[in-house]
Amino acid sequence: MTQEITETIGTDAGDARVTWHRATRKARLVLAVSHGAGGGIEARDLQALAAVLPAHGVSVALVEQPWRVAGKKVAPAPKTLDTGWRGVWPAVTAPGLPVVSGGRSAGARVACRTATELGAAAVLALGFPLHPPGKPEKSRADELLGAGVPTLVVQGGNDPFGKPEEFPEGAHELVEVPYGDHGFAVPKRADISQEEALAVVTDAVVEWIRSLG
Numbered sequence: 001m002t003q004e005i006t007e008t009i010g011t012d013a014g015d016a017r018v019t020w021h022r023a024t025r026k027a028r029l030v031l032a033v034s035h036g037a038g039g040g041i042e043a044r045d046l047q048a049l050a051a052v053l054p055a056h057g058v059s060v061a062l063v064e065q066p067w068r069v070a071g072k073k074v075a076p077a078p079k080t081l082d083t084g085w086r087g088v089w090p091a092v093t094a095p096g097l098p099v100v101s102g103g104r105s106a107g108a109r110v111a112c113r114t115a116t117e118l119g120a121a122a123v124l125a126l127g128f129p130l131h132p133p134g135k136p137e138k139s140r141a142d143e144l145l146g147a148g149v150p151t152l153v154v155q156g157g158n159d160p161f162g163k164p165e166e167f168p169e170g171a172h173e174l175v176e177v178p179y180g181d182h183g184f185a186v187p188k189r190a191d192i193s194q195e196e197a198l199a200v201v202t203d204a205v206v207e208w209i210r211s212l213g
Contacts, residue, residue, distance in 0.1 A: 011087020013080050014066030018091055021050040021060040029100060029209070032092040033124065034063040034085065036105030037075035043104055044194075045126050045154075045184050045201050052202040058209060061092045065107075075106060078113070085110045089118050100209065105129050105161070105182065108153075109143050116148040122212055123151040124205060125172075127182050130162025145170045152208045154201050156180025175204040 005020040018032075019041060031053060035041050041062040050060045065084045067076055075081065085101075092099050101111040102124030111123045131138050144151070144167075151172035155164045157179055164176040177200045179190040186197045 007091065008069075009088045009091050011066060011084050013076070013084040013087065015069050016066050016084050016088045017064040017069050018088055019050075019062040019064075021054050021062070023057050023059045024054045025057050027059045027095065027097055028057040029098045029121065029212075030059045030061055030092055030095060031100045031102055031124065031205075031209075032061040032063055032088070033102035033104070033126075034065060034107035034110065035068065035103070036107055036127070038105070039183075040064060040068050043183065044198060045104060048198045048202050049205060052206065053209075056206050056209070059095065059097070063088050063092070063107075078106075078109065081106060081110045082114055085114055086118065098212075100124055100212075102126065109140060112143045112147040112151070115151075120149055122149050123147045124208075125151060125153045126201070127156060127159060127184070128153050128162065129182075130166055133160040136162075136166065141168045141170075144168075144172060147172070150212060152205065154184075154204055156182060156184050173208065175200070177201060 007018050009016045053060050098121035100122045101115050101120035103111045104126035108125035108128045115123050153172050153174045156177045159182045161182050177184050177197050179186040180197055184197055
């Protein structure tokens with residue numbers, strides 16, 4: 001188990017919170033990853049990454065956006081999310097290591113939109129919301145394609161915000177979590193267990209981070 005260290009970071013959007021899970025061997029990089037618009041850092045995939053990656057030389061910084069820290073129920077506009085993310089960047093770059101900018105759902109959009117500006121080494125997009133459910137015409141593909149850095153998308157096979165086959169061609173890599181929904185939950189009748197589904201996520205991220213050099 002890694003020791004959790006939590007710090008509060010003042011941003012122009014309010015106070016954010018960063019919970020560190022430090023690498024248990026010599027750290028090679030930092031994965032800074034935030035939550036979506038409907039939940040926090042307790043999300044199963046974020047917790048799984050925080051549990052697994054430190055043993056692979058990756059310090060994981062779980063970032064709570066100011067609206068969550070303030071106890072609000074509804075996420076603010078995208079530009080406000082970007083402001084909060086920019087505000088925590090000095091804290092996640094403080095160790096002096098390359099930083100992978102990551103997030104799930106709305107957090108993935110933030111990571112993509114700000115990656116080049118902030119100098120992120122790469123982007124990890126968990127459950128990228130390619131479009132609102134049932135509205136494929138309202139595509140957000142331009143955000144993903146505009147990240148400008150190596151990008152890994154991990155997407156549930158049954159994600160109503162965009163199934164893997166809906167994603168456009170591009171420089172990003174894409175890994176499918178079979179049967180997974182937007183939060184990578186799998187039905188009990190699925191051919192894989194919930195633990196196996198999460199292992200697809202963590203194994204893919206470990207392998208991809210190794211490939212970054």
